[in-house]
Amino acid sequence: MPLSRDVYAELEQVVGPRHISDKPWILAGVRAAQPSSPMKPPSPEAVLLPGSAAEIQQIVRICNRHGIRYIATISSLIGFAYPSGPGTIILQLKRMNQLVEVNAQDRYAVIEPGVRHGQLRTELMKHGLTYPVAAVGPGGSVLANFACSSGDNHCQHGASRTNRYLLGLEWVTPEGELVRVGSLANDAGWFCADGPGPSLRGIIKGFVGQWSGMGVVTRIAIGLDAWRGPPELPTQGRSPSYRMRLDPACHKTFVFKFPTLEQARDAMIAIGEAEIAQAVLKYFNASAALLATESANEFWELWDSGLFQRELARPLYVFLSAWTHEELEYEECVLRDIIAEFGGADVDERIQRIYSDNMDFYILVGALQRVLRLGGGWAPCKLSGDSIGHMFEVGKAIPEFITPFIEQGRILDAPDNWQIIPLEYGHSAHIELLFLYDRNQPDWGKVPMDFMRASMQADIRNGHHGTMPLRTVAASQAIGALFSNAHMWANRVKDAFDPQRVSNPF
């Protein structure tokens, strides 16, 4: 359903001719499928680059008048950023890239959608501040990560998900009204997300975001934490083989292995109860091997050696980050007590060295794209949260459904390639299973859905909260009733705010 000339002209009048296009060679760039996905998204009808919230309001109102669907995006790292049907336009927000304010005193930063992690974190470290950075790489949009998509990150043990750090925000509703959410409502600044009264922030983002399905978030504030490192990261070496060692008097990384998952779990809980450490992870082992190597051949050499399978089947990664040497010593004593109590041991020195050389987990996991190298196919699964204990229960049940996929050669033989990241000193945790597959296989396109379906079925069978129900129509209709009819309530809210269903429906 191409846009009529009249509608195109209306949109062009809002953003100007330089910031709209329906040229085939431009659209080709925004309909390219993600390499690991079999989905071939339909082409958008046009791409617009709005420069302000006011322009977005006008565009959204035009879309409502003419029944045109719209998707706001920045990094387009996820399938929801692509049209699910014809008659869709893309609002590429990269022109809105102002770091509006860093308030070091009250510990918040105000940003527009186009501000990237690489840009913001670098700036904040100069102020002695930081924030929970998701493992999306330095090019990821901070706003999208905090307000529109997921929220887990590798340093959330001593902090939290980004959900907690989203403060005041400006929101263009699906019908084009501009609403100030939180303390902005009364011109009281950006510091608070909730209120006045019932928190509108609740419909901006839940466990995951709305992926532009509830209008467009045009500006947010995020809360900041104190940064224990230097104003600039002390990197050595050349890309991609950086080394990054923080002051050893205050920072130290450890990788331990445990005889059983239960022991790893209990150690993780104990570390949280003691309120020590910045990062604690039961990390992936195949992904860790990919991050540790620079080519597919190098990976296979390492993987075939069996070192990572042997040493990292049940690991705990711990990153201690202290303000003083005395604090580091105390935390290390407590940590050693816990590891000994629960039967942990140091891993092979070759593995330990990787993390001693790369203490900043942001840098380390920023290279996560390396997982693509192996064959082009990978996807995350599970992606849920509850207590540490329950997440380990979910993890322990993975062999139930993963084994057939491995035995049939449909995915990499890496049954331990899952992570659990606690947050808020162990008050809850996140689980994620990464599976890798080869796009040269004839049925590669079916692997992700088959695998995720099997995973969900296992969770339902076991009563495990291992996967949050997605809001896609098919998924929600199939299983929504098992999740408190969440799909029904989500639809009612959607109908109330987006009666024409133009804001990224899927």
Next chain:
Amino acid sequence: MEREVFTNPLRPEALRTGAALLQSFAADESGAAGRVPSQVIYPQSREDVQRIVHEAIRTATPLVPVSSGPPRFHGDTVPARGGVIVDFSRMQRVLRIDRASRSVRVEPGVTYGELIPQLRAQGLRLSLPFLPRANKSVVASRLEREPTTIPKYQYDYMDPLLTLEVVYGTGEDFRTGSACGPGTLDTLKADLVNPWGPGSIDYFRLVSAAQGTMGLVTWAVTKAEILPRLQQLWFLQASDPARLLQPIDALLRKRVLDECVVLNRAALATMLAGDGMRDYAALARALPAWTALLVVAGYERRPEERLALYAKALRDITAAQGVEPGRSVPGAPGREAEILHLLSNAWTKSADWRIRATGSSRELLFIAPMSQVPRLAATVDDVAAQRRISMQDVPCYIQPMVQGRGCHCEFVFPRLPTDSAAAMELDALHREAAAQLLRAGAFFSRPYGDWAQLVYRDYADGVAALRRLKGVFDPHGLFNPGKLCF
């Protein structure tokens, strides 16, 4: 057409209609204008609540939920349009205390007075509001986003509330976060501690600070924390709260503190005074203008080492800020153990510390970034000075929140119930101070009573959005009508 009368859908003993009881719900400390409810009904289960909602739908009867015992301060439980009080005080089961996930699931009738000892027996504690009254509902306190005294345990303003079960205005029930499923609570093995979602909506936020207008919560899960083995209380004193908030900000950035609260002399004297407030005046004369109560703690592993480490950090950081902490409360030496006890327990010296001085009070509370609180607090002093009202015996406490990135400030104006002229003068001060505070940048995130008109007056877009939500979750408009912008 004659309206149908709400008929008790529960057991006979679940309904009370005594005149004195009904009258007791028609007013509270806020002076909110209300009507006498027609009945008080006491559900004991989620199914009871659903029956009540269905009967309310059938008869178009407003429902006003109440969980805490009196005294009540905010007018949120005073029926603006009559109806039935849904009193949750008989839903008082502690459903689960789980040490491993550090969480507790309780029904709305469970109070701080009941829950604190049960948690302590299992080596746990709650992050408490400042001196919560013993009959205050834990669920209501969490739902209302009351500030708590340990800001390091708070990662946003919803914290420490986790998941909950709610009955909406359609009569349907719903569970939030990881409590949503899969399946029923009987088959679900999760510990119900992930508050977000399900999916793309944070449903728990939508019922927060809603004064019961969005749904009736039938249980909630809240965080618990490890009970410290060792605690050490420190004091800072100053003539100006700004001098205290700067070092506290530095301490919170490094997560040095457990409990942390700043009190003016009237608040601390009210807290410490003995029976009948006999020694209040002497205490108020002796205490500094402002005192910060700061606690460092050691937990289960190497508690002595942790305590020593964090006490040193406290001394070093405050010294760098030019203030000297003390171990003895200035003006009331020897009361340190008592202060620690008061900070760790429900208030039992009187019905509520806020009405201790005269038997009645009005509260003025707002939140702001910590850096703005001294300026905003001075606004209240200025309004009082213009009206020639003494602030000398007005308790004020300043509660850092959310790792110190925000701050709650609360004034408690004592009121003599028998002095109507003074009460009118106080009401005028209260209104004007709120208006001035709003203009000066204070945020009334919990807009009770008259404040709702102030905060929603210039928030048309937000009000429109809130009303759409209200239409989804309470389509018949039965839940506590007349409150907020509904």
